[in-house]
Amino acid sequence: MKLSPDPAALDAADPLARFREAFALPTxxxxxxxNSLGPLPLxxxxxxxxxxxxxxxxxxxxxxxxxDWFGAPARVGGKIAGLIGADPDEVLVADSTSANLYKLAVxxxxxxxxxxxxxxxxxxxxxxxxMLEGAIRTLGDGRRLELAEGExxxxxxxxxxxxxxxxxxxxxxxxxxxxxxxxxxAQAAGALVLWDLSHSTGVLAVDLNGCNADLAVGCGYKYxxxxxxxxxxxxxxxxxxGALVSPLSGWFGHARPxxxxxxxxxxxxxxxxxxxxxxxxxxxALEGGVDLALExxxxxxxxxxxxxGALFIDRVGDALTLECPADGARRGGHVAFHHPDAYAIVQxxxxxxxxxxxxxxxxxxxxxxxxxLSFSDVARAADLLVEVVRTRAYDDPxxxxxxxxx
Amino acid sequence: MKLSPDPAALDAADPLARFREAFALPTxxxxxxxNSLGPLPLxxxxxxxxxxxxxxxxxxxxxxxxxDWFGAPARVGGKIAGLIGADPDEVLVADSTSANLYKLAVxxxxxxxxxxxxxxxxxxxxxxxxMLEGAIRTLGDGRRLELAEGExxxxxxxxxxxxxxxxxxxxxxxxxxxxxxxxxxAQAAGALVLWDLSHSTGVLAVDLNGCNADLAVGCGYKYxxxxxxxxxxxxxxxxxxGALVSPLSGWFGHARPxxxxxxxxxxxxxxxxxxxxxxxxxxxALEGGVDLALExxxxxxxxxxxxxGALFIDRVGDALTLECPADGARRGGHVAFHHPDAYAIVQxxxxxxxxxxxxxxxxxxxxxxxxxLSFSDVARAADLLVEVVRTRAYDDPxxxxxxxxx
Numbered sequence: 001m002k003l004s005p006d007p008a009a010l011d012a013a014d015p016l017a018r019f020r021e022a023f024a025l026p027t028x029x030x031x032x033x034x035n036s037l038g039p040l041p042l043x044x045x046x047x048x049x050x051x052x053x054x055x056x057x058x059x060x061x062x063x064x065x066x067x068d069w070f071g072a073p074a075r076v077g078g079k080i081a082g083l084i085g086a087d088p089d090e091v092l093v094a095d096s097t098s099a100n101l102y103k104l105a106v107x108x109x110x111x112x113x114x115x116x117x118x119x120x121x122x123x124x125x126x127x128x129x130x131m132l133e134g135a136i137r138t139l140g141d142g143r144r145l146e147l148a149e150g151e152x153x154x155x156x157x158x159x160x161x162x163x164x165x166x167x168x169x170x171x172x173x174x175x176x177x178x179x180x181x182x183x184x185x186a187q188a189a190g191a192l193v194l195w196d197l198s199h200s201t202g203v204l205a206v207d208l209n210g211c212n213a214d215l216a217v218g219c220g221y222k223y224x225x226x227x228x229x230x231x232x233x234x235x236x237x238x239x240x241x242g243a244l245v246s247p248l249s250g251w252f253g254h255a256r257p258x259x260x261x262x263x264x265x266x267x268x269x270x271x272x273x274x275x276x277x278x279x280x281x282x283x284x285a286l287e288g289g290v291d292l293a294l295e296x297x298x299x300x301x302x303x304x305x306x307x308x309g310a311l312f313i314d315r316v317g318d319a320l321t322l323e324c325p326a327d328g329a330r331r332g333g334h335v336a337f338h339h340p341d342a343y344a345i346v347q348x349x350x351x352x353x354x355x356x357x358x359x360x361x362x363x364x365x366x367x368x369x370x371x372x373l374s375f376s377d378v379a380r381a382a383d384l385l386v387e388v389v390r391t392r393a394y395d396d397p398x399x400x401x402x403x404x405x406x
Numbered sequence: 407m408k409l410s411p412d413p414a415a416l417d418a419a420d421p422l423a424r425f426r427e428a429f430a431l432p433t434x435x436x437x438x439x440x441n442s443l444g445p446l447p448l449x450x451x452x453x454x455x456x457x458x459x460x461x462x463x464x465x466x467x468x469x470x471x472x473x474d475w476f477g478a479p480a481r482v483g484g485k486i487a488g489l490i491g492a493d494p495d496e497v498l499v500a501d502s503t504s505a506n507l508y509k510l511a512v513x514x515x516x517x518x519x520x521x522x523x524x525x526x527x528x529x530x531x532x533x534x535x536x537m538l539e540g541a542i543r544t545l546g547d548g549r550r551l552e553l554a555e556g557e558x559x560x561x562x563x564x565x566x567x568x569x570x571x572x573x574x575x576x577x578x579x580x581x582x583x584x585x586x587x588x589x590x591x592a593q594a595a596g597a598l599v600l601w602d603l604s605h606s607t608g609v610l611a612v613d614l615n616g617c618n619a620d621l622a623v624g625c626g627y628k629y630x631x632x633x634x635x636x637x638x639x640x641x642x643x644x645x646x647x648g649a650l651v652s653p654l655s656g657w658f659g660h661a662r663p664x665x666x667x668x669x670x671x672x673x674x675x676x677x678x679x680x681x682x683x684x685x686x687x688x689x690x691a692l693e694g695g696v697d698l699a700l701e702x703x704x705x706x707x708x709x710x711x712x713x714x715g716a717l718f719i720d721r722v723g724d725a726l727t728l729e730c731p732a733d734g735a736r737r738g739g740h741v742a743f744h745h746p747d748a749y750a751i752v753q754x755x756x757x758x759x760x761x762x763x764x765x766x767x768x769x770x771x772x773x774x775x776x777x778x779l780s781f782s783d784v785a786r787a788a789d790l791l792v793e794v795v796r797t798r799a800y801d802d803p804x805x806x807x808x809x810x811x812x
Contacts, residue, residue, distance in 0.1 A: 024463045033467045040463040048458050048687060056633055057430045057446040060761065061439045069634060096682025098656035099505060106544055122668055127657035127682065130670040134655035138512055138544045147668065172666075221683065227462055228475060228686035249540035250504035251533035260578075260766060262528055262553065264536040276502025276533065277627065280634035281454060282685035355466065360666060 004314055010375035016296050016304050019371040023225070030354045030381045035171075035199060035334040035367030038225030044288030048227075051284040063280075072287070073231075073252075073278050074271060079290045080224070080233050083298045084197060084216070085207035090235050092270045093220070093283060097198055097232035098127045099248065100217040101165070103273055104234060105135045107244035108163045108192045108215060109143060115162035115191070122147040125171045128196055132165060138247070154185060161191040168206065169199035169332030172359050174324035176204065176332050180211040187212070192240075198222060201233075202293045203333030203370065205302040208235055215240070223333055223369055224293060226286030231279060236270050250275035292371055304370040305333045308378050312368060315382035319389050323363055334367040341394055343402070345385070348394035354381045410720055416781035422702050422710050425777040429631070436760045436787045441577075441605060441740045441773030444631030450694030454633075457690040469686075478693070479637075479658075479684050480677060485696045486639050489704045490603060490624070491613035496641050498676045499626070499689060503604055503638035504533045505654065506623040507571070509679055510640060511541045513650035514569045514598045514621060515549060521568035521597070528553040531577045534602055538571060544653070560591065567597040574612065575605035575738030578765050580730035582610065582738050586617040593618070598646075604628060607639075608699045609739030609776065611708040614641055621646070629739055629775055630699060632692030637685060642676050656681035698777055710776040711739045714784050718774060721788035725795050729769055740773040747800055749808070751791070754800035760787045 011017055024040045025031055031039055055063045064070050078088030094100060109118065118132050129145070136143045148156040157164065164186040169176050179195060186193045195216040200206050202223030208216055214237050220230030236244060245266055251257045252274035255265045266272035293301060306328040312335050313326060323336040339345055342364040346356050356366045366385075368378060388394055417423055430446045431437055437445055461469045470476050484494030500506060515524065524538050535551070542549045554562040563570065570592040575582050585601060592599045601622040606612050608629030614622055620643050626636030642650060651672055657663045658680035661671045672678035699707060712734040718741050719732060729742040745751055748770040752762050762772045772791075774784060794800055 024459070026464050031466055037462075037467040037469075039466060040458065045458050045463070048454060052446065052451050052454050052633070052691070053430070056443075057451070058432050060437055060445060061443040061763065062761070063443075063634060095501065095505065096656070096684075098658075098682030099501065099654055102654055110543075110546075126660070126666050126668065129668050130655045130657060130660060133670045134653045137516075137651070137655075138653040140516075140545060140547060227458070228469060229683040229689070231685060232682070245543070247540045247544040248505055248508055249536045249543075250502070251536060252504075254532070254536060258766075260532050262532065262535050264539045276504030276638070277635040278502075279637060279685040279688035281687040281691055283635070285458070285687055355468070357467065360664075 005311060007311065007375040007379035010307065010311070014304065014375065016300055016370060017374065019292060019296055020374055022292055023372040025372060028353050030377045031372065032354060032356045032366040032368065032381055034225070034369030034372065035222055035365065036357055037221055037228055038223060038289060038369060039372050040227070041225050041288045041292050043291060044225070044227060044285040047284045047288045048281055051281055069280050072280065072283050073274055076283060076287045076290055077233055077270070079294055080201065082294055083206070084201055084218070084235065085209050086235050087209065087238065089269055090238055091233055092273055093231050093233045093286065094274050094278065095232060097196070097217050097219045098131050100232045100234040101128055101194065101196065102131045102135055103246045103248050104194055104215045104217060104236070105132055105163060105165065106139065106247040108194060109135065109139060111243055112162035112192060115160050116143055117161045118143055118145045118163050118165065119156055119161045120145065120147055120165045121149050121153055123172070124167050125196060125198065128165060128167065157186050157189050157191065159189055161186065161189060163192050163194060165194045165196070167196040167199065169204065171199050172336060172363055172365070174332045174334045174336050176330050179213065183211050183213055199332050203301060203305045205298045213237060220286045224286065225289035227282060230282050230286040234273055236273065241269050246273045246275070248275040252276060252278070296371060301370045305368060306331070308368040308370060308373060308375065309335050311375055312366065312378050312382045315379055316386055319386045333369065334365050336363050336365050338362050339364065339389070344394040344399040345388055347399035348388050349385060352384060354384055411717060413717065413781040413785035416713065416717070420710065420781065422706055422776060423780065425698060425702055426780055428698055429778040431778060434759050436783045437778065438760060438762045438772040438774065438787055440631070440775030440778065441628055441771065442763055443627055443634055444629060444695060444775060445778050446633070447631050447694045447698050449697060450631070450633060450691040453690045453694045454687055457687055475686050478686065478689050479680055482689060482693045482696055483639055483676070485700055486607065488700055489612070490607055490622070490641065491615050492641050493615065493644065495675055496644055497639055498679055499637050499639045499692065500680050500684065501638060503602070503623050503625045504537050506638045506640040507534055507600070507602065508537045508541055509652045509654050510600055510621045510623060510642070511538055511569060511571065512545065512653040514600060515541065515545060517649060518568035518598060521566050522549055523567045524549055524551045524569050524571065525562055525567045526551065526553055526571045527555050527559060529578070530573050531602060531604065534571060534573065563592050563595050563597065565595055567592065567595060569598050569600060571600045571602070573602040573605065575610065577605050578742060578769055578771070580738045580740045580742050582736050585619065589617050589619055605738050609707060609711045611704045619643060626692045630692065631695035631777070633688060636688050636692040640679055642679065647675050652679045652681070654681040658682060658684070702777055707776045711774060712737070714774040714776060714779060714781065715741050717781055718772065718784050718788045721785055722792055725792045739775065740771050742769055742771050744768050745770065745795070750800040750805040751794055753805035754794050755791060758790060760790055
């Protein structure tokens with residue numbers, strides 16, 4: 001008989017245990033929705049407060065120089081690079097993940113004018129598919145979006161594919177795609193590849209340059225703990241930076257933004273993918289979260305994330321149908337289970353102080369953010385989930401009432 | 407002989423005088439760069455603090471429901487509508503001004519497929535021209551950008567113009583275009599018109615629907631005092647909302663964003679022009695600034711702005727070459743003067759506690775934000791400017807050293 005690991009022993013041996021104190025979390029709450037919105041780093045609260053009271057309030061417009069607001073998108077991008085296997089001059093913080101995906105998709109499609117197919121997967125994160133529709137609709141040059149999964153996806157990587165766009169970690173199932181293999185396969189067919197790292201960054205040891213990646217985007221408010229609507233980021237491999245031009249060619253991506261020239265001249269490097277004035281308050285919060293992840297180290301974060309997932313899955317056992325991969329090497333930062341009453345189960349857990357989330361139809365997700373969570377937190381949550389399912393404590397009309405947003 | 411008005415008497419009669427206390431401004435500083443970055447409203451500091459500590463920190467992902475983050479872009483947009491002569495369901499806060507201009511320009515051009523010209527003006531705010539270049543480059547359907555000014559601009563409004571894009575208030579000269587006349591003229595030629603209200607909103611009594619405007623965008627961090635990089639806003643006249651589709655068709659503009667469907671279905675109304683997750687911290691700060699402007703009322707704000715400008719121009723007299731219109735009805739919220747040593751003069755004034763700004767070549771601008779400024783502030787600043795010019799106090803090498811961003 002296999003013995004389950006002891007959570008207290010795992011906590012005692014956890015090199016990242018001290019990071020729990022770096023977050024503001026309500027007492028008594030076990031927060032397992034950091035894959036949707038990461039919790040508040042105390043450093044982010046402090047940075048935002050300073051940004052508002054001192055930088056904006058006292059320096060006013062001089063803050064662009066004296067506090068180097070102007071350099072913040074590249075500075076924070078350079079830090080994120082250290083979490084995703086990129087070089088600092090290949091990553092920029094800008095706009096939203098959706099807008100960044102549009103910018104890179106349009107630039108890539110214009111670099112592959114003779115190929116008609118944009119390839120992605122059905123059920124990938126919806127806004128990615130919507131933005132690709134938008135890019136195709138704007139280009140209006142006969143491109144088409146094809147969606148395929150598994151073997152059919154690999155078979156669809158033909159010489160007519162201009163761009164392959166995939167989420168590395170699936171937002172629902174938590175399954176992780178083989179970035180190296182799919183990138184190589186698509187590049188062999190002459191396509192470019194754009195990875196969405198939203199559910200990977202800050203929880204997996206992403207290795208963009210190790211995979212010879214072309215392009216990527218990612219989210220600031222999930223495992224980077226950057227706050228609600230934190231700006232996204234984008235990656236452009238250095239070899240592509242000179243050839244690609246952003247459709248959203250705004251002044252912050254101009255070679256001389258403050259010369260106020262009439263004509264657009266793209267900045268050198270990844271900076272050309274900046275667009276308008278960046279939201280500095282939200283960017284300040286993001287930097288606080290990114291600094292914590294960097295301090296912990298991408299490798300240690302990924303190892304703990306995998307161990308948290310293994311512990312959760314082990315304790316749930318066969319009480320629920322596992323929807324994420326059991327294999328830690330193929331699983332992202334959250335675990336997912338299927339149940340016909342998943343919505344009510346999640347609501348019941350919330351009423352008992354465990355915050356997970358629900359995705360139609362029938363999926364419950366539990367995000368296991370490695371920095372703010374202990375092994376004991378995760379074990380308690382898993383045990384409560386099993387108890388709620390076993391006792392049918394969720395079987396109450398109040399837990400079936402739907403909120404506007406989940 | 408004409409007697410100059412007495413600033414103290416103007417302050418005593420100013421119905422908006424009490425708003426000065428609503429801003430955090432460093433003691434002894436006269437801040438005349440609110441046209442570039444508005445000062446900090448105390449209410450914004452308080453809102454951001456609450457957003458961080460309570461809404462994000464305690465409600466966490468539940469904040470989308472419990473604090474209606476999801477409704478914030480439409481709610482704040484609806485408030486801005488009250489400042490620009492629009493209906494609440496015609497305005498949305500989203501992204502940056504640049505990105506919003508791209509969205510509306512592409513949507514408008516796709517609605518006028520047979521017309522080849524996008525018309526704007528040389529020297530209009532550069533990012534607008536850059537974004538139009540980007541829109542044209544993305545569409546790739548043979549459109550071209552034509553730039554013309556004055557009578558040549560009016561003559562260029564032919565039946566081949568798909569879209570006319572203009573700043574209502576010029577960022578450099580402060581000159582205000584005749585929105586009603588130019589809109590009517592372009593519409594008579596079958597074109598759509600897109601107004602950039604960045605230097606108008608919060609300082610002029612803009613009347614979009616009174617001018618039968620089609621489309622507009624504007625900035626949150628100038629006279630709306632929304633903080634560095636505050637999100638922008640966009641206006642789509644109700645009659646156009648059903649026909650225009652955003653190229654940046656992200657999930658926040660989907661009819662059912664949380665159904666996670668593969669296909670894009672635009673939301674009804676102006677909400678379809680949302681894209682990704684909005685930066686909630688920056689949006690919270692913006693709402694604080696917008697609320698102040700609404701409380702003061704667009705008419706009272708515009709009247710005070712005009713009076714502040716008249717006072718400044720009167721006191722400068724013939725000491726400097728006026729670059730903005732002398733006629734208050736044709737002037738925005740800032741005054742502008744030309745001088746070959748304008749850069750050094752602005753730096754010298756900054757060293758003496760008066761913050762203005764400089765634009766190449768030879769323009770000094772002084773933003774006269776009506777809410778945080780008194781008539782006495784403006785009179786003191788104008789008198790100091792005259793003294794600095796008369797005594798050549800600016801004639802020192804330290805005032806000629808250029809900073810990276812101005």
